[in-house]
Amino acid sequence: xxxxxxxxxxxxxxxxxxxxxxxxxxxxxxxxxxxxxxxxxxxxxxxxxxxxxxxxxxxxxxxxxxxxxxxxxxxxxxxxxxxxxxxxxxxxxxxxxxxxxxxxxxxxxxxxxxxxxxxxxxxxxxxxxxxxxxxxxxxxxxxxxxxxxxxxxxxxxxxxxxxxxxxxxxxxxxxxxxxxxxxxxxxxxxxxxxxxxxxxxxxxxxxxxxxxxxxxxxxxxxxxxxxxxxxxxxxxxxxxxxxxxxxxxxxxxxxxxxxxxxxxxxxxxxxxxxxxxxxxxxxxxxxxxxxxxxxxxxxxxxxxxxxxxxxxxxxxx
Numbered sequence: 254x255x256x257x258x259x260x261x262x263x264x265x266x267x268x269x270x271x272x273x274x275x276x277x278x279x280x281x282x283x284x285x286x287x288x289x290x291x292x293x294x295x296x297x298x299x300x301x302x303x304x305x306x307x308x309x310x311x312x313x314x315x316x317x318x319x320x321x322x323x324x325x326x327x328x329x330x331x332x333x334x335x336x337x338x339x340x341x342x343x344x345x346x347x348x349x350x351x352x353x354x355x356x357x358x359x360x361x362x363x364x365x366x367x368x369x370x371x372x373x374x375x376x377x378x379x380x381x382x383x384x385x386x387x388x389x390x391x392x393x394x395x396x397x398x399x400x401x402x403x404x405x406x407x408x409x410x411x412x413x414x415x416x417x418x419x420x421x422x423x424x425x426x427x428x429x430x431x432x433x434x435x436x437x438x439x440x441x442x443x444x445x446x447x448x449x450x451x452x453x454x455x456x457x458x459x460x461x462x463x464x465x466x467x468x469x470x471x472x473x474x475x476x477x478x479x480x481x482x483x484x485x486x487x488x489x490x491x492x493x494x495x496x497x498x499x500x501x502x503x504x505x506x507x508x509x510x511x512x513x514x515x516x517x518x519x520x521x522x523x524x525x526x527x528x529x530x531x532x533x534x535x536x537x538x539x540x541x542x543x544x545x546x547x548x549x550x551x552x553x554x555x556x557x558x559x560x561x562x563x564x565x566x567x568x569x570x
Contacts, residue, residue, distance in 0.1 A: 352422045
């Protein structure tokens with residue numbers, strides 16, 4: 254398990270089982286999120302396509318080189334750019350997502366005016382640079398530096414970037430039967446995004462989780478109740494190896510940590526709502542538990558506190 258087989262500019266390729274590899278992104282180099290390679294027998298499946306075509310091209314090259322087979326399927330876990338901006342490298346393969354991911358992909362990732370997009374990204378990077386120079390918080394500074402590095406790589410490739418949408422749509426469950434192994438795609442709802450897909454290998458008990466599970470990261474929360482429900486279901490599955498969307502390969506302990514994290518934030522947000530505490534007071538008075546104090550994230554825990562406060566104030570919970 255977790256044997257390093259290849260080092261590239263963009264990622265480290267870890268062999269998890271015979272024909273199963275995790276591509277773990279190197280910070281600030283243009284991959285941004287993790288990806289996966291699965292040998293189905295006669296051909297290959299890739300899980301997620303990174304944030305730049307250059308990183309995706311290296312992923313496809315390595316996948317086909319180490320297996321001697323061609324990529325047939327690409328799975329998009331969700332619509333966020335760091336997982337799908339490399340899709341154009343896989344334009345000739347079958348790209349799979351849920352219908353909701355496909356919808357949000359079309360609505361949110363469209364580039365109408367490249368020059369305008371370039372100027373807006375340059376301005377965003379200038380703002381990031383100002384934040385980096387202003388902050389004295391080392392954890393936040395490192396998160397901002399990583400964001401700056403990743404967005405700089407996206408900016409470099411914006412002139413050639415093309416959005417390539419999924420071509421095969423499923424809803425909750427899809428089984429792909431190869432000559433060598435079976436792959437299961439599961440979507441239990443939307444927690445991190447409106448629709449989150451993960452990939453499960455039942456024989457090897459390996460799961461590629463997308464951003465449903467990350468490591469030591471204040472991952473953005475779309476729907477806290479659904480997110481918690483998804484994680485509770487995942488931790489009941491027979492999974493031995495977890496590949497998070499960001500961070501190193503781990504076990505279901507990563508899922509348990511996130512269940513505890515979400516449960517705690519939900520409890521505190523509900524209490525604030527019940528006691529009519531303002532959002533500003535809720536966030537300013539919130540004491541971050543020591544186990545989450547060193548987690549990374551551009552907006553830290555404040556973004557999630559804001560999201561949960563607004564969720565329960567609107568009465569959704």
